[in-house]
Amino acid sequence: xxxxxxxxxxxxxxxxxxxxxxxxxxxxxxxxxxxxxxxxxxxxxxxxxxxxxxxxxxxxxxxxxxxxxxxxxxxxxxxxxxxxxxxxxxxxxxxxxxxxxxxxxxxxxxxxxxxxxxxxxxxxxxxxxxxxxxxxxxxxxxxxxxxxxxxxxxxxxxxxxxxxxxxxxxxxxxxxxxxxxxxxxxxxxxxxxxxxxxxxxxxxxxxxxxxxxxxxxxxxxxxxxxxxxxxxxxxxxxxxxxxxxxxxxxxxxxxxxxxxxxxxxxxxxxxxxxxxxxxxxxxxxxxxxxxxxxxxxxxxxxxxxxxxxxxxxxxxxxxxxxxxxxxxxxxxxxxxxxxxxxxxxxxxxxxxxxxxxxxxxxxxxxxxxxxxxxxxxxxxxxxxxxxxxxxxxxxxxxxxxxxxxxxxxxxxxxxxxxxxxxxxxxxxxxxxxxxxxxxxxxxxxxxxxxxxxxxxxxxxxxxxxxxxxxxxxxxxxxxxxxxxxxxxxxxxxxxxxxxxxxxxxxxxxxxxxxxxxxxxxxxxxxxxxxxxxxxxxxxxxxxxxxxxxxxxxxxxxxxxxxxxxxxxxxxxxxxxxxxxxxxxxxxxxxxxxxxxxxxxxxxxxxxxxxxxxxxxxxxxxxxxxxxxxxxxxxxxxxxxxxxxxxxxxxxxxxxxxxxxxxxxxxxxxxxxxxxxxxxxxxxxxxxxxxxxxxxxxxxxx
Amino acid sequence: xxxxxxxxxxxxxxxxxxxxxxxxxxxxxxxxxxxxxxxxxxxxxxxxxxxxxxxxxxxxxxxxxxxxxxxxxxxxxxxxxxxxxxxxxxxxxx
Numbered sequence: 001x002x003x004x005x006x007x008x009x010x011x012x013x014x015x016x017x018x019x020x021x022x023x024x025x026x027x028x029x030x031x032x033x034x035x036x037x038x039x040x041x042x043x044x045x046x047x048x049x050x051x052x053x054x055x056x057x058x059x060x061x062x063x064x065x066x067x068x069x070x071x072x073x074x075x076x077x078x079x080x081x082x083x084x085x086x087x088x089x090x091x092x093x094x095x096x097x098x099x100x101x102x103x104x105x106x107x108x109x110x111x112x113x114x115x116x117x118x119x120x121x122x123x124x125x126x127x128x129x130x131x132x133x134x135x136x137x138x139x140x141x142x143x144x145x146x147x148x149x150x151x152x153x154x155x156x157x158x159x160x161x162x163x164x165x166x167x168x169x170x171x172x173x174x175x176x177x178x179x180x181x182x183x184x185x186x187x188x189x190x191x192x193x194x195x196x197x198x199x200x201x202x203x204x205x206x207x208x209x210x211x212x213x214x215x216x217x218x219x220x221x222x223x224x225x226x227x228x229x230x231x232x233x234x235x236x237x238x239x240x241x242x243x244x245x246x247x248x249x250x251x252x253x254x255x256x257x258x259x260x261x262x263x264x265x266x267x268x269x270x271x272x273x274x275x276x277x278x279x280x281x282x283x284x285x286x287x288x289x290x291x292x293x294x295x296x297x298x299x300x301x302x303x304x305x306x307x308x309x310x311x312x313x314x315x316x317x318x319x320x321x322x323x324x325x326x327x328x329x330x331x332x333x334x335x336x337x338x339x340x341x342x343x344x345x346x347x348x349x350x351x352x353x354x355x356x357x358x359x360x361x362x363x364x365x366x367x368x369x370x371x372x373x374x375x376x377x378x379x380x381x382x383x384x385x386x387x388x389x390x391x392x393x394x395x396x397x398x399x400x401x402x403x404x405x406x407x408x409x410x411x412x413x414x415x416x417x418x419x420x421x422x423x424x425x426x427x428x429x430x431x432x433x434x435x436x437x438x439x440x441x442x443x444x445x446x447x448x449x450x451x452x453x454x455x456x457x458x459x460x461x462x463x464x465x466x467x468x469x470x471x472x473x474x475x476x477x478x479x480x481x482x483x484x485x486x487x488x489x490x491x492x493x494x495x496x497x498x499x500x501x502x503x504x505x506x507x508x509x510x511x512x513x514x515x516x517x518x519x520x521x522x523x524x525x526x527x528x529x530x531x532x533x534x535x536x537x538x539x540x541x542x543x544x545x546x547x548x549x550x551x552x553x554x555x556x557x558x559x560x561x562x563x564x565x566x567x568x569x570x571x572x573x574x575x576x577x578x579x580x581x582x583x584x585x586x587x588x589x590x591x592x593x594x595x596x597x598x599x600x601x602x603x604x605x606x607x608x609x610x611x612x613x614x615x616x617x618x619x620x621x622x623x624x625x626x627x628x629x630x631x632x633x634x635x636x637x638x639x640x641x642x643x644x645x646x647x648x649x650x651x652x653x654x655x656x657x658x659x660x661x662x663x664x665x666x667x668x669x670x671x672x673x674x675x676x677x678x679x680x681x682x683x684x685x686x687x688x689x690x691x692x693x694x695x696x697x698x699x700x701x
Numbered sequence: 702x703x704x705x706x707x708x709x710x711x712x713x714x715x716x717x718x719x720x721x722x723x724x725x726x727x728x729x730x731x732x733x734x735x736x737x738x739x740x741x742x743x744x745x746x747x748x749x750x751x752x753x754x755x756x757x758x759x760x761x762x763x764x765x766x767x768x769x770x771x772x773x774x775x776x777x778x779x780x781x782x783x784x785x786x787x788x789x790x791x792x793x794x795x
């Protein structure tokens with residue numbers, strides 16, 4: 001009979017019933033002495049009848065000596081009248097069984113949880129404590145993604161008679177062992193005492209269930225289940241399970257005990273070893289040579305609705321996507337995508353009813369590849385061959401893709417990329433095939449361009465929105481070049497831009513331009529952030545004038561045009577080329593609203609002490625709403641946003657890797673309110689950044 | 702002759718998840734020739750191991766048995782029948 005709230009057992013005051021199982025009832029209770037909430041398991045007489053109560057309590061007491069982050073701590077074992085109880089750490093979360101049933105688990109999550117469970121077992125086994133009762137419902141996962149193995153030492157032991165009753169049972173499984181039997185090792189079913197090796201078998205069953213979504217040994221009756229456990233090999237795992245993980249599970253499920261892993265730490269090590277491979281594991285594909293589509297299984301994905309604001313954040317260790325509704329108050333964070341790779345450029349292509357994400361992912365070992373996703377990151381193109389490649393006769397090879405630029409609205413199939421070594425590539429078929437723009441590559445200046453700190457890169461591409469054949473590019477360090485004939489011929493356009501690192505201060509080319517911007521309503525006017533110097537051109541780059549009045553430094557990288565106001569430009573000055581951090585440790589965005597006539601500091605909500613930050617050239621962006629949202633990311637991994645055009649700022653997310661680029665976009669899904677309904681989530685619903693304890697939602701201003 | 706390639710974890714998505722693949726090559730072939738035979742079977746590997754100019758990527762090492770081919774003639778290294786060729790990412794990070 002359930003205890004009423006308020007009932008006291010020693011210092012524990014019952015709050016509510018949490019659940020009931022074979023062993024008894026579990027309550028939420030308050031330790032009135034220590035003022036903390038605990039879980040209190042009241043052991044039923046039935047449970048104690050099976051074994052000597054003293055023995056069970058001794059085991060629980062032994063288990064209470066275990067202190068491990070993945071083991072539910074037993075605080076106390078006590079008796080009150082005829083009842084015995086065990087007081088444990090209160091764990092808020094869901095059992096792995098629930099998570100498997102609710103959403104299924106990605107392979108990355110299976111290996112991560114699996115290695116935590118193995119670590120818990122290793123800790124207990126080293127202290128001579130065996131679980132004997134490991135199963136999905138006994139393993140909890142906290143909201144932070146930490147596994148907690150419950151009920152160490154609390155397992156009832158079956159006697160021989162019970163086992164033979166169970167294994168010979170031809171009626172459907174109704175006993176309270178229904179949840180336990182499928183996890184039992186063959187030797188336990190033969191009547192041996194469960195030991196550390198039978199725990200590893202149970203772990204294998206649990207891993208199999210988590211990876212495949214179903215138990216390896218099934219049946220309608222106890223006889224069928226036990227017969228499968230004792231005689232049948234486990235059915236083959238689905239092809240979605242990476243080979244390495246499948247091999248670990250297989251070895252745990254070896255009927256011959258000597259062939260199993262002999263220690264839980266070996267299982268943990270094996271799972272850790274496959275973890276990296278699992279992150280990149282392939283999607284089932286018709287083509288055995290490799291997938292055309294890549295699904296990143298360990299990643300939380302966004303659920304994007306029409307009208308949402310997206311922030312694409314590229315870091316040196318992967319891409320993150322942030323989503324908010326139009327109020328821009330709360331942000332969901334998804335990622336990392338392309339774990340460990342440098343994401344140097346991103347774009348959102350919403351032209352012609354598309355909603356395509358483009359990413360340039362640079363793996364330091366295996367090269368830079370352009371990827372796209374039409375489902376907000378759930379699946380990605382995974383080209384067998386690099387789509388952007390230098391022509392053989394050029395003798396050059398691609399080092400990085402620094403910029404992805406959409407063509408004009410009336411050319412929805414057109415895309416451009418700026419790469420390292422400095423060159424411009426274009427695609428006229430939506431990114432299927434690319435060709436290098438020869439006119440620029442063959443320019444007589446090119447051999448004399450000099451690599452800047454980041455290499456010799458073409459980082460900015462500005463098609464003139466009104467003139468089909470006009471385009472500007474910026475090269476570090478080469479300067480600004482303009483074409484008027486669709487890329488056949490190019491002319492340096494650097495007149496008036498100063499160079500401090502050459503003897504000639506105003507050369508024709510060789511400037512280290514960091515960014516140029518223009519507004520579509522006044523495409524003849526350009527603004528430019530130089531390696532030292534802020535400039536404006538009113539004549540399509542033919543000449544430039546200095547507009548650095550009222551800024552603490554005219555050195556900087558990022559420059560952003562206001563989406564609706566052609567006179568409004570944002571920058572984030574940094575102190576100098578030697579000290580590439582915000583001056584005086586104050587993080588300030590500067591804005592001009594009169595086309596560079598004057599600049600004002602926008603610092604409300606930004607740290608003004610000890611904030612030595614850097615905002616890189618592509619790490620500032622705006623959405624298209626009114627008032628416009630302005631966003632930027634720092635090299636220290638923080639994203640700040642303003643939903644009042646810069647008047648005030650809020651930190652949206654912190655703790656990301658170094659932010660290389662950031663792009664904002666408003667999503668238009670014509671006739672489709674959400675992308676979610678047909679797509680099964682691959683990971684637990686709990687919002688969480690993979691592998692971290694970062695709070696996913698942050699309030700913005 | 703048959704050559705055995707050890708494929709690093711990150712590239713197994715292009716070999717149907719196989720960590721070891723066997724490739725048939727002409728007797729007397731050098732490393733570049735056996736790699737080309739490998740790329741015919743598993744085209745996703747080529748651009749990840751070599752650059753457009755046909756050089757081994759900077760952070761990729763290739764070993765024949767236990768010897769780094771950097772010291773045995775690079776892509777021109779002679780490959781004996783039954784050789785074990787390992788494609789290994791270099792020490793990296795940052």
